[in-house]
Amino acid sequence: MKHDRGLLIVLSGPSGVGKGTVCAALRPHMKDLVYSVSATTRTPRTGEVDGVNYFFKTKEQFKHMIENDQLLEWAEYVGNFYGTPRGFVEDTLASGRDVILEIEVQGALQVKEKFPEGIFVFLAPPDLKELRSRITGRGTETEESIHNRMTMAKAEIELMDRYNYVVVNDEVDKACERIEAIVVAEHCKKERQIAKYRNWIEEVF
Numbered sequence: 001m002k003h004d005r006g007l008l009i010v011l012s013g014p015s016g017v018g019k020g021t022v023c024a025a026l027r028p029h030m031k032d033l034v035y036s037v038s039a040t041t042r043t044p045r046t047g048e049v050d051g052v053n054y055f056f057k058t059k060e061q062f063k064h065m066i067e068n069d070q071l072l073e074w075a076e077y078v079g080n081f082y083g084t085p086r087g088f089v090e091d092t093l094a095s096g097r098d099v100i101l102e103i104e105v106q107g108a109l110q111v112k113e114k115f116p117e118g119i120f121v122f123l124a125p126p127d128l129k130e131l132r133s134r135i136t137g138r139g140t141e142t143e144e145s146i147h148n149r150m151t152m153a154k155a156e157i158e159l160m161d162r163y164n165y166v167v168v169n170d171e172v173d174k175a176c177e178r179i180e181a182i183v184v185a186e187h188c189k190k191e192r193q194i195a196k197y198r199n200w201i202e203e204v205f
């Protein structure tokens with residue numbers, strides 16, 4: 001039986017808004033969703049595991065991936081490179097499974113060029129004061145890095161209208177429920193359903 005391609009869900013938004021936290025909290029709720037692991041040149045934080053949190057690469061290795069068209073998108077973010085391995089995403093979508101990318105805004109906009117049918121979700125903070133306190137509270141950034149991330153956040157919020165949905169991360173559970181509802185609704189869209197039933201009709205008659 002022919003199957004539909006999976007949905008590509010892109011969860012993006014400013015650093016410290018809670019993308020990682022919300023993505024991790026989604027996992028037990030959305031077991032069918034496949035999480036893409038990014039490549040990065042950033043140094044691993046304590047507890048981060050290569051191949052699980054990120055594929056940790058040298059600048060040379062990352063450059064090689066760009067030159068060989070192995071990245072669906074990539075961006076430089078506060079001094080480090082981040083990118084989405086292309087093959088994994090394309091193969092997973094082709095196998096009919098939904099994929100979620102957790103990436104920053106420049107990369108999300110590149111993906112939109114290539115996958116306009118993707119579902120682009122902007123995770124927004126309840127307000128900027130709360131955003132700052134989340135970045136600070138995580139305790140992983142220097143004062144300079146916090147300042148850079150806040151400056152980036154202001155520019156990123158300006159790009160909110162390029163997304164299909166805005167989800168406020170006031171409470172993690174509520175943000176997860178909203179994202180889950182979006183994915184369910186996208187699966188129910190009539191274009192998708194009509195295509196599915198047409199495939200079945202073709203197979204039966």
Ligand SMILES: Nc1nc2c(ncn2[C@@H]2O[C@H](COP(=O)(O)OP(=O)(O)O)[C@@H](O)[C@H]2O)c(=O)[nH]1
Pocket residue numbers: 013014015016019020038039042073074075077082083084085102103104105106107108
């Ligand atoms: N464009 C792009 N951004 C990514 C990718 N992976 C992670 N990011 C984003 O890069 C930014 C910095 O990530 P990280 O250093 O892990 O810091 P944190 O998200 O602030 O904890 C975040 O906004 C991530 O969502 C990727 O593959 N591509």
Ligand SMILES: Nc1ncnc2c1ncn2[C@@H]1O[C@H](COP(=O)(O)OP(=O)(O)O)[C@@H](O)[C@H]1O
Pocket residue numbers: 013014015016017018019020021022134135137138169170171172
């Ligand atoms: N809804 C929330 N309410 C309060 N704190 C949150 C919420 N979501 C995330 N956080 C906290 O904010 C900080 C940044 O979250 P993180 O997931 O690392 O953000 P991002 O991946 O977007 O950079 C973490 O300390 C996390 O525990």
